[in-house]
Amino acid sequence: MNPATQLADGIATLGLSITESNQARLLQYLALIQKWNRVHNLTAVREPEAMLALHVLDSLAVLPHIGGSRIADVGSGAGLPGIPVALARPEWRVVLVESNHKKAAFLQQARIELGLENVEVIGERMEGVRSNAGFNTVISRAFSDLADFVKLAGHLCARGEEQGTDCGRLVAMKGVYPHEELAQLPETFIVDNILSLTIPGLRAKRHLVVLKRAGQ
Numbered sequence: 001m002n003p004a005t006q007l008a009d010g011i012a013t014l015g016l017s018i019t020e021s022n023q024a025r026l027l028q029y030l031a032l033i034q035k036w037n038r039v040h041n042l043t044a045v046r047e048p049e050a051m052l053a054l055h056v057l058d059s060l061a062v063l064p065h066i067g068g069s070r071i072a073d074v075g076s077g078a079g080l081p082g083i084p085v086a087l088a089r090p091e092w093r094v095v096l097v098e099s100n101h102k103k104a105a106f107l108q109q110a111r112i113e114l115g116l117e118n119v120e121v122i123g124e125r126m127e128g129v130r131s132n133a134g135f136n137t138v139i140s141r142a143f144s145d146l147a148d149f150v151k152l153a154g155h156l157c158a159r160g161e162e163q164g165t166d167c168g169r170l171v172a173m174k175g176v177y178p179h180e181e182l183a184q185l186p187e188t189f190i191v192d193n194i195l196s197l198t199i200p201g202l203r204a205k206r207h208l209v210v211l212k213r214a215g216q
């Protein structure tokens, strides 16, 4: 199957609506990862069809379950899930935090080449990031266990009273159901929801763990 068809079919299976021009930019993003992968080791997955499912569709699958309009992607690597999210939802503002210099340089380049005006790249360790932005969603994939995610990134979540509406959520993209990590969760955050996701073209299990501040 050609990549454009695989992407369009995957998007339809996920029940999403993404414009044709943004689908073309998603393919452009994949091509950019492939180009940079020849020199920098951005991702171990190199086969285009697998990349599309494992990276792009896996990232897009979170869209119905996260709230905009301010999103932070922590430990973004090559921009996953942040760049597909930013491409699919241009009206959201997406901040990518990535400590590795080469990966952060790739993210800056992708931002320029893809014309991602809604993306900001912070090339620093999370430990040094102090933001008052009050994000609606702070998301990560393959970044850390849940306890460290709360410890390192919990402060970025919007507080309910700041927004006058709902508080922000920490959203962790996981493979198998993370029983042990959930048992180690600090008291400051509680489980809001745990969703089982099916990704088109992937057999592996996926779970989305949604956390919110205790008492909100």
Ligand SMILES: C[S@@+](CC[C@H](N)C(=O)[O-])C[C@H]1O[C@@H](n2cnc3c(N)ncnc32)[C@H](O)[C@@H]1O
Binding pocket: 074, 075, 076, 077, 078, 079, 080, 081, 097, 098, 099, 100, 103, 124, 125, 126, 127, 140, 141, 142, 143
């Ligand atoms: C396993 S990779 C996952 C990348 C991407 N989220 C994905 O799913 O493909 C984890 C990334 O987190 C970054 N990272 C690790 N510790 C970090 C920290 N304390 N602050 C910011 N980035 C960090 C690493 O440089 C790496 O790119």
